[in-house]
Amino acid sequence: MTTDFLSLPELKNKLGALLNYLYPNADTDALTQQCLEAIGPRINRAIVPPEQLWSEQDALLITYGNSIRSPNEKPLDTLEQFLHKHLQDTFSAVHVLPFFPHSSDGGFAVIDYTQVDAELGEWDDIETLGQDFKLMGDLVINHVSSQSGWFRNYQYGKDPGRDYFVEASPHYDLSMVVRPRTSPLLRAVETNEGVKHVWCTFSHDQIDVDFRNPKVLLEYLKIIGLYLDKGVQWLRLDAVAFLWKEIGTPCIHLPQTHEVIKLLRLLMEYKNAHAILISETNVPNRENLTYFGNSNEAHMIYNFSLPPLVIHALLSGNGQYLKGWLMSMPPSPVGCAYLNFTASHDGIGLRPAEGLLSDEELETFLKTLQSFGGRISSRTGQNGESKPYEANISLFDAFKGTYQGTDRWQEARLLCSQIIMLALEGIPAFYIHTLFATPNDLDKLEATQHNRSINRTNWHKGELETLLADPETPQHRIFNALQRLIRIRCAQPAFHPNATQFTLHLQPEVFGFWRQSLRRTQSIFCLNNLSDRPQEISLTNINLISTENWRDLISGEAVTDLYGTLTLAPYQCVWLTNYEKKV
Structure with a gap:
């Protein structure tokens, strides 16, 4: 049996309160009705219990519409064919980065929100992807x-x-x-x-754009309604932290911005109860967490502190900063989840590491990435000074070595970073170039003179599939290993995005945490060697229940001595569980 998410009178009351705060001089009743008309007719009225909005079976792929190209094919057709051939059983959701006509910034300077870029395809191609995957799209709202x-x-x-x-x-x-x-x-x-x-x-x-003008709000509600009608179920609010401007303030995270997000969530859920709102706020961790609101703003927030901290941990061989951050992270509120990622179409954000990494650690971190071919982009501070904003480098090349220089563990470090992300509380999101072990694109960087181009390669489908089929290439090894790991992860109840998580206290070289399923039927101890040396762990420090059988999900090996020692090879990860659902 299904029921409405909210009755229409209840919805109007909630909308009216938000609109009255944002636009006190407007006719609230009339503006409320205009908002409902702008979002358009309802698609799905069924209530979705919070714990069913997502599950351990969810994993997100992030890609541009033209990340893979083939002669005489629309790029969106090429993408769809590749996903069906290789990844339909691996990912439940796909984020196609801005697919609209644009003038710059990799699609984030939108010319027309209502059209698909003709060089990529058309709305039919977007709708087809939305039939096979939970489709995520960008609302470039600022x-x-x-x-x-x-x-x-x-x-x-x-x-x-x-x-x-x-x-x-x-x-x-x-x-x-x-x-x-x-x-x-x-x-x-x-x-x-x-x-x-x-x-x-x-x-x-x-x-x-000026959201102080209610006509701007109505324009964006029409756009959201169109996206939902076209099958975009997850909506990413790009750069939303800067939305509202008031002279004499920092013009970031203003109260009005949070009220707009509440309004958007209400109307999205009214139109489609399965719709998910995601905030993209590349800011320090404490500020980022505010976008959950009181479980009434973003359904998901990007876990922006994870990329710099996990990369730092693997370059330094020390997880103290990563561990300290994890211990400070609250469980996501009811009806909310973290979106975990380690790489994206942008760079490695550095503001989310503020207050988490010391200045000395950050300096060494950035110098190391530069030695591996990375570039550093800057921002202007409040006093006019230039500050590092993001590191631009492919994730594969970020792991060329450690603080001691390059070595032979590049692939192992990349896999370790992804295994950590897969196991953490939240939904894992993979940038497509991580799957392909794509190196720095220095040719594209030179051609565009934009630092972010270094990690926005456009693969030729034939060349890519040749590499993926060759066991001697890192592309083959990483692609196949990650597919296997994602499928293992998606079969484990303890990896539900909202399942319990506790940090383990182990030596600095080992990053460990414990997950337990919502029904307490499964525990998984996640142990990750961050260093290039073997690490020994006494199993008595982990407290495996002696009446149960324990096995590593990744290697398949059973634990035969619960009071013995577990030796982790360099960058090895284990998922010790008392329960296994076969993949």
Whole structure:
């Protein structure tokens, strides 16, 4: 039996309260009705219990629509064929990075939210992917391309767009504004009314929209309604932390931003009870956690501190910072989950490591990544100083060696990082180039002069499949190993995204934690050697229950002496369990 998520009167009351806070001068009743009309007719009214929004069987693949290319094929067709051939039994969800017409920033300067980039395919291709996978799409909500119709209309004083953008005088004191870039915040533009200065948080091709205008909110609700109708079930709010602007504030994490997210979640769940809202907030850990709200904002938040900390642990051979972070992390609230990742289309965010890594550790970390071919991108601090913002490098090449230099353990370190991610509380997300052990793309970096291009390779399908079929290549070994590990993980109840997690206290070279299934039928002890030397662990320190049989899910080996010693080879990981569901 199914019931509505909220009755219409209840929904209107909740919406009205949020809208009255955001737009106190508006006609709240009329604006509430406009919001409902903008999101469009309902798709799915069935209540989904929080524990059933996701499960241990969920794993997400992150990819551009053209990460794999084949002559005379639409890239989205090529992607679909590759997924069906190789990965349909591995991943439940696919995040296709911005697939709209765009002018820059790898798709994140959107020209038209309602169209699919003709060079990739069309809406039918997106809908087909949404039939076979939980499909995740991007709502680039903070800004639009300077080539968009809205911005052209702004320049000509026409609707829609005439009053959609944030203006500010260059004489204002904007020193408090938090920036992720070093470019000037304001851009001078010619309009029918003369020169005006518009707000550009990210680049001068990405013009910030003004959510203080309720018409902008309604435009984005229409876009969300379209995405949901086209099969996009998971929605990623790009750069949402910067959404609301108030002169004299840092213009990040403002209360109004959180209220907008609450409103979006209400309307998304009203339209489709299976819809999931994900916040993308590349900020220090404490700030990131606020986007769960009171289980009424984002369903998922990116675990942004995980990439720098797990990479640091494997480069240094010491997990003290990673362990300290994990011990401080609260369980995700009811109806919420962490989205775990170690690599993405962007770089390794450094702000999420603030307060977690010391300045000395961060300096050594960045110098090591640079020695492996990485680049460092910067941002402007509140006092105008330049600060490291992200490290740009492929994850495979980030593990070329350690602080001592390059060595022979590159593949083992990469696999260790992914095994850690797979086992942690939350839903694992894999950037497609991690699966392929893609090295730094120095040719693309040189061609574009954009640091992020180093990790945005476009593989030719024939070349890639040749490498994947050859047992002598790292591409074959990593691809097959990760597929196997993901399938093992997805069969274990103790790896449910909300299953219990406790940190284990072991030597610094071993990062360990314990997971227990929601029904307490399965325990898994996750032990990971972060170093290039064997590590011995006394099993009495782990307290395996003596009346049960224990086995390592990864190697298949049984534990025969519960009071003995377990020796982990360099970068070896084990998942010791008292229960095994066959894959």
